[in-house]
Amino acid sequence: MAKTYEKEIKLNDYSKDVLTDFYKTMAKIRKFDENLIRLMQEGKVSGFYHSGIGSEGLSAGSIRQNLRDEDYIFYNHRGCNQKIAKGVPLSKIYGDFLGTIEGTTRGLGAGIVHSADPARGVLGQAGTIGSQLGISVGTAYTSKLTGTDQVTVVYFGDGAASREMLHGSLNWAGLYKLPVIYICENNEYAISCHVSETHAVKENIADWAEGYGIPNCVVDGNDVLLMHEVVKEAVERAKRGEGPTFIEAQTFRHRGHFEGDPYDYVDVEVLQGWKDKKDPIKNFAAKLMLEKIVSEEELESINAEIDSEIAEAIEKAESAPLPDPKRIYEGLFA
Numbered sequence: 001m002a003k004t005y006e007k008e009i010k011l012n013d014y015s016k017d018v019l020t021d022f023y024k025t026m027a028k029i030r031k032f033d034e035n036l037i038r039l040m041q042e043g044k045v046s047g048f049y050h051s052g053i054g055s056e057g058l059s060a061g062s063i064r065q066n067l068r069d070e071d072y073i074f075y076n077h078r079g080c081n082q083k084i085a086k087g088v089p090l091s092k093i094y095g096d097f098l099g100t101i102e103g104t105t106r107g108l109g110a111g112i113v114h115s116a117d118p119a120r121g122v123l124g125q126a127g128t129i130g131s132q133l134g135i136s137v138g139t140a141y142t143s144k145l146t147g148t149d150q151v152t153v154v155y156f157g158d159g160a161a162s163r164e165m166l167h168g169s170l171n172w173a174g175l176y177k178l179p180v181i182y183i184c185e186n187n188e189y190a191i192s193c194h195v196s197e198t199h200a201v202k203e204n205i206a207d208w209a210e211g212y213g214i215p216n217c218v219v220d221g222n223d224v225l226l227m228h229e230v231v232k233e234a235v236e237r238a239k240r241g242e243g244p245t246f247i248e249a250q251t252f253r254h255r256g257h258f259e260g261d262p263y264d265y266v267d268v269e270v271l272q273g274w275k276d277k278k279d280p281i282k283n284f285a286a287k288l289m290l291e292k293i294v295s296e297e298e299l300e301s302i303n304a305e306i307d308s309e310i311a312e313a314i315e316k317a318e319s320a321p322l323p324d325p326k327r328i329y330e331g332l333f334a
C-alpha cells in the first residue's frame with residue numbers, strides 16, 4: 001500500500017524569495033481563475049471552463065524551483081494552474097480563451113485544453129481525458145534515448161487514472177525506467193462520480209503503481225512545501241536515471257466540475273471544511289505571517305501587484321485582434 005509522504009519542513013530552510021515565489025504563484029493562479037470566471041459572467045468568454053480554485057498548492061509546489069523550461073509538462077483540463085506555474089504569460093492564456101491572436105494558438109481559441117508553449121516545456125493536454133499519460137512516456141523515452149536530463153511531469157485527475165491509458169503508460173515507464181513523474185490530482189470526484197466508484201484499488205490510486213515497480217506515495221496536495229519536496233525528490237531520482245515516480249496528491253475543488261455545474265453532489269459541510277481548513281493559500285499565508293517571514297502589508301502589496309499584472313494581461317489579450325480567417329489553414333496537414 002502506498003505510504004503517506006511526510007517530512008518535517010522548516011520555513012527557515014528556504015529563502016524568503018523562494019517562499020514568496022510560492023505564495024505569489026498560488027495567488028496569481030487563483031486571481032487568474034477568478035478573473036476568467038468574471039469574463040465568462042460578462043459574456044466575453046464562452047465554452048467550458050474547469051476551475052482550479054482550491055488546488056493551487058499542488059501546481060505551484062510541484063513546478064516552482066523544481067522544473068526548468070526544458071523540462072516537459074502535460075497538464076490536465078483543470079490545468080491553467082500548471083501553465084501559470086510553468087511561466088506561460090497570463091496574456092497568452094487569456095488570449096486562448098478570448099480567441100484573439102495574443103493566445104498561444106494565435107487565435108484558434110484553444111480554451112484550457114488545446115494550448116501549448118513548447119519554449120517553456122508546456123506540451124499541451126490531449127484530445128481525451130488521460131491520453132496525455134500515453135504521450136508523456138514518449139517525451140520521457142526521447143530524453144532517455146538522447147541522453148538529456150530532461151524530466152517529464154504528467155498531471156491527471158482521479159477519473160483519468162481510471163482509464164486503461166494509465167496502465168500502458170506505467171508499464172512502459174516502469175520497464176524502461178523513464179524520467180517521468182506522475183502527479184495524480186485526486187480531488188475525489190470525476191464530474192459527479194466519487195473516486196470510491198471508479199477504482200478497483202480500495203485504498204489509494206497510487207497503489208496502481210506498485211505492480212509496475214514504480215515508487216509511489218500519497219501526499220497532501222494542498223501543502224505547497226510538501227508538494228515541492230516530494231516532487232524535488234522525484235526529479236532527483238529521474239535525473240539519476242532511477243526512473244519514474246507516482247505521486248497521488250490529495251486535494252479538493254472549490255467549484256463544480258465546470259462553470260455552471262450546480263455541484264450539488266458534494267456534501268455542503270465537506271466542501272466548507274476544505275475551504276475553511278485546507279485552503280492552500282490561506283494556510284500558507286498564515287504560516288508565513290506566524291513565523292514573521294512576511295508581514296500582512298507585504299502580502300497586501302504582493303496581491304496588489306498581481307491585480308495590476310492581471311488587469312494588464314487581460315487588456316493585452318482583449319485588445320489583440322481576432323485572427324485572419326486564413327489562420328485556420330496554418331499548421332493544417334492533410
Ligand SMILES: Cc1ncc(C[n+]2csc(CCOP(=O)(O)OP(=O)(O)O)c2C)c(N)n1
Nearest residue numbers: 078128129156157158159160187189190191
Ligand atoms: C476518455 C474520456 N472520457 C470521458 C470524458 C468526459 N470527461 C471530461 S472531464 C471528466 C472527468 C475527469 O475527472 P478527473 O480526471 O478526476 O479530473 P477532475 O475533473 O476531477 O479534475 C470526464 C469524464 C473525456 N473528456 N474523455
